Amino acid sequence: MTFAAIRPDHWDFPLFLHVAGAMLLVGALVVVVVTMAAALRNGDGVEVLAQLAFRTLLIGVLPAYVLMRGGAEWIASEEGVPDDLDWIGIGYGVADGGLLLTLIAVVLAWRVSRRGAAGPGGIGRAVLVLAALLILAYGIAIWAMATKPA
Amino acid sequence: MSLYEWLLFLHLLAAFLLVAGLVAYGVVVYGRGEAVVSRALAPAAAALWNAGGLGVIVFGVWLALEVDGYALWDGWIIAAIVLWFVGSGAGGRLGAGLREGRRAQAIDGSRALVAVMALATLLLLLDMILKPWA
Numbered sequence: 001m002t003f004a005a006i007r008p009d010h011w012d013f014p015l016f017l018h019v020a021g022a023m024l025l026v027g028a029l030v031v032v033v034v035t036m037a038a039a040l041r042n043g044d045g046v047e048v049l050a051q052l053a054f055r056t057l058l059i060g061v062l063p064a065y066v067l068m069r070g071g072a073e074w075i076a077s078e079e080g081v082p083d084d085l086d087w088i089g090i091g092y093g094v095a096d097g098g099l100l101l102t103l104i105a106v107v108l109a110w111r112v113s114r115r116g117a118a119g120p121g122g123i124g125r126a127v128l129v130l131a132a133l134l135i136l137a138y139g140i141a142i143w144a145m146a147t148k149p150a
Numbered sequence: 151m152s153l154y155e156w157l158l159f160l161h162l163l164a165a166f167l168l169v170a171g172l173v174a175y176g177v178v179v180y181g182r183g184e185a186v187v188s189r190a191l192a193p194a195a196a197a198l199w200n201a202g203g204l205g206v207i208v209f210g211v212w213l214a215l216e217v218d219g220y221a222l223w224d225g226w227i228i229a230a231i232v233l234w235f236v237g238s239g240a241g242g243r244l245g246a247g248l249r250e251g252r253r254a255q256a257i258d259g260s261r262a263l264v265a266v267m268a269l270a271t272l273l274l275l276l277d278m279i280l281k282p283w284a
Contacts, residue, residue, distance in 0.1 A: 012280055015279055016275065016276065016279050019275060020272075020275060022166075023165065023166055023169035023170075023275075024169065024171070024173065026166050026170055027166075027169045027170040027171075027172065027174070028173055030170040030173070030194070030198065031170075031176065031177055031191065032176050033197050034174065034190060034191055034194045035187070035190055035191065038186075040188075043186075044186055045184060045185075045186030045187075048184050048186050048187060049186060049187065049190060052177070052181075052187060056177070060173070060268030063170035073271070132225055136251070142162055142163060142166060144160070145158055145162070146155065146158045146159040146162050147151055147155040147158070147159055
């Protein structure tokens with residue numbers, strides 16, 4: 001048996017933005033992985049799938065990242081949450097490292113989208129691996145947010 | 151990790167899968183309608199939505215039973231279960247059309263169904279955070 005956690009009411013809206021942003025971020029990354037994997041199979045519509053992966057990174061993943069990161073920063077600034085806790089450190093580490101990987105993936109996906117019928121090739125595989133790594137990293141962040149290791 | 155931490159983690163993870171399915175459905179149904187996109191994304195969308203939906207309700211009810219201070223008859227938990235049924239009903243209709251081999255955009259009311267799924271999911275998230283009538 002466990003008692004329910006209690007948090008201040010004024011955290012609710014920034015927490016909503018943070019969680020909604022994180023969920024949309026992971027959802028958009030899943031779309032990138034699935035579409036790029038399909039494009040790499042080199043069937044019909046390779047260009048369509050590669051462009052969709054690029055557009056999803058640009059207008060799905062990046063705005064969702066801003067929502068997630070902005071919400072997190074808002075909560076931290078509201079309450080002066082100490083940043084020396086492991087679970088907060090994991091969250092910041094994944095988010096900041098994730099931004100760098102995301103930006104690299106956006107640039108690579110843009111190059112893939114311009115290859116046309118030539119197919120995604122090795123650059124497409126790099127986008128797929130980066131997006132999959134990001135999903136894995138955000139999975140670790142979800143674990144840290146849920147269990148809050150000291 | 152305690153049982154509570156495991157349940158909360160799995161409940162959250164399932165919610166992320168659910169939203170990933172919803173995003174994929176959204177791209178298929180509200181996108182440009184290319185058959186290749188539907189072929190690539192629709193099966194993944196259905197799998198994520200179904201697995202996430204099942205996980206959310208199973209681990210959510212388990213959490214409600216496990217945690218002191220929560221009860222299945224709390225207003226916010228009843229609201230969550232009702233919203234889950236609304237979203238699952240819409241998702242079920244969409245999934246049934248896909249299993250018949252139809253393209254997502256050719257299913258009657260597919261855009262409305264995804265809108266209902268999105269609204270139910272959004273309200274579920276708000277319900278989880280605000281916990282009205284707790």
